[in-house]
Amino acid sequence: MTTRFSIYHHTPEEEEYLNKVIKSVPGAAVVSSENLAHLPARPNSGVDVVLLEYQEDNPLLDRWIQKATSDPQNPPIFLLLREISTDYLWKALRLGVKECFPCPLSLDHLQEALDRLPTLAGTEEKSGAHMVSILGCKGGVGSSFVAANLAYLLAEESKGKVLLMDLDLEYGELKYFFDAQPRYTILDVVENLGNLDSLYLNSVLHACQENLQLLAAPSRIEEAEVLTPGLLEKILRFIKMESGYGWALMDVRHKIDEITLKTLELSELVILVTRPSVPALSNTKKILELFNLLGLEGANFAVLLNCWDKKGDLSVEEMEKFLGRKVVAAVANDPFHVGRSINEGKLLAQTAPRLPVCQDLRKVAATILGRDQGECRRSFWGWMTGQWGRR
Ligand SMILES: Nc1ncnc2c1ncn2[C@@H]1O[C@H](COP(=O)(O)OP(=O)(O)O)[C@@H](O)[C@H]1O
Ligand SMILES: [Mg+2]
Numbered sequence: 001m002t003t004r005f006s007i008y009h010h011t012p013e014e015e016e017y018l019n020k021v022i023k024s025v026p027g028a029a030v031v032s033s034e035n036l037a038h039l040p041a042r043p044n045s046g047v048d049v050v051l052l053e054y055q056e057d058n059p060l061l062d063r064w065i066q067k068a069t070s071d072p073q074n075p076p077i078f079l080l081l082r083e084i085s086t087d088y089l090w091k092a093l094r095l096g097v098k099e100c101f102p103c104p105l106s107l108d109h110l111q112e113a114l115d116r117l118p119t120l121a122g123t124e125e126k127s128g129a130h131m132v133s134i135l136g137c138k139g140g141v142g143s144s145f146v147a148a149n150l151a152y153l154l155a156e157e158s159k160g161k162v163l164l165m166d167l168d169l170e171y172g173e174l175k176y177f178f179d180a181q182p183r184y185t186i187l188d189v190v191e192n193l194g195n196l197d198s199l200y201l202n203s204v205l206h207a208c209q210e211n212l213q214l215l216a217a218p219s220r221i222e223e224a225e226v227l228t229p230g231l232l233e234k235i236l237r238f239i240k241m242e243s244g245y246g247w248a249l250m251d252v253r254h255k256i257d258e259i260t261l262k263t264l265e266l267s268e269l270v271i272l273v274t275r276p277s278v279p280a281l282s283n284t285k286k287i288l289e290l291f292n293l294l295g296l297e298g299a300n301f302a303v304l305l306n307c308w309d310k311k312g313d314l315s316v317e318e319m320e321k322f323l324g325r326k327v328v329a330a331v332a333n334d335p336f337h338v339g340r341s342i343n344e345g346k347l348l349a350q351t352a353p354r355l356p357v358c359q360d361l362r363k364v365a366a367t368i369l370g371r372d373q374g375e376c377r378r379s380f381w382g383w384m385t386g387q388w389g390r391r
Helices: 012-023 059-070 086-095 107-116 143-157 186-191 198-203 221-226 229-242 258-265 278-293 316-323 335-344 356-369 376-384
Strands: 003-009 028-035 049-053 077-081 099-102 130-136 162-167 206-209 212-215 247-252 269-274 300-308 327-332
Touching (some): 012 049, 059 077, 059 086, 077 086, 086 099, 130 229, 130 258, 143 212, 143 269, 143 300, 162 186, 186 221, 278 300, 300 316, 327 356
Parallel strands (some): 003 028, 003 049, 130 247, 162 247, 269 300, 300 327
Antiparallel strands (some): 206 212
């Protein structure tokens, strides 16, 4: 299979030089050649690698590179640097380029870089991880409890690996649900974003179960601000398309800010967790109205009623009438067992699967998975239209 290169140069001499180098690489060919003075809107599609002669002090070029690397559909970018310095390498890392080479370009180094590219073949067959967000309509409604246990049940029942991400960046509490002390956090992924691959990602995850890995939140409140919406988008797009995971569950903080909105925008399904209480339901209604206003309704939103007690003050019908939408799943109230499981750092779905609260969560997992594996979208649709049976 030929590796197709697109080269970007700023003088005819450099164009000739890059053409000559690529010609010497076995199985490689230049299929397009662009002048840096006339950058196209995006890298040419239909190529496997962009090789670009880097120009210092060209902010337009920097912006172009950053935009190009933020879209995983684009080919990876290799930079040819006139001089290699720590500053330039840091810059290249931040821009998201895949490889840097000093000039003159060593054929061996180029070949090694090509060997490192994971998916030159068969990329088009990948469908990517299913991205599911769990969003609490206010603090304390049980979104982390639902996220942790649902992730466990998905890992147990599905054939694909499950990645649980703690995106409650300031207070991330998921680690306590597993009694875990993760060595690394999402900040390590941010620091190595330029070279992110599945090997690196797996090295910073905490293994909770055989098929379940946790990406922990930063350990200190003030570190949360390091993760910008742009960086998060790159991480989530990588997880979706290149991580090899079947499912990614994101426990999102209940603050509706840019980080939360970015996560929801990139999610296939958003589970909005609420409780049968007037304040929680009022918040849920406000959030649904905001999503409507922001045009986020295109994403699949499912209202999940946690801590449901049949004998409580409010009936499901009353709550649905108030919210103006269906409650698509209800999870039983069990303060004693749930509280104890969290304090002990043992997942309830694992230690007491027969409890009604766990049976309810198992139904939710089964619905997300779809009766027939791989028909995820169709099952979401059934869920959205309320075909899923409630207790
Ligand atoms: N189904 C449930 N039944 C009873 N208590 C629950 C249930 N789900 C969660 N809780 C309790 O709610 C509290 C908050 O849970 P948590 O998952 O940390 O909420 P959030 O992440 O939304 O802030 C915990 O003390 C937990 O014991
Ligand atoms: Mg939480």
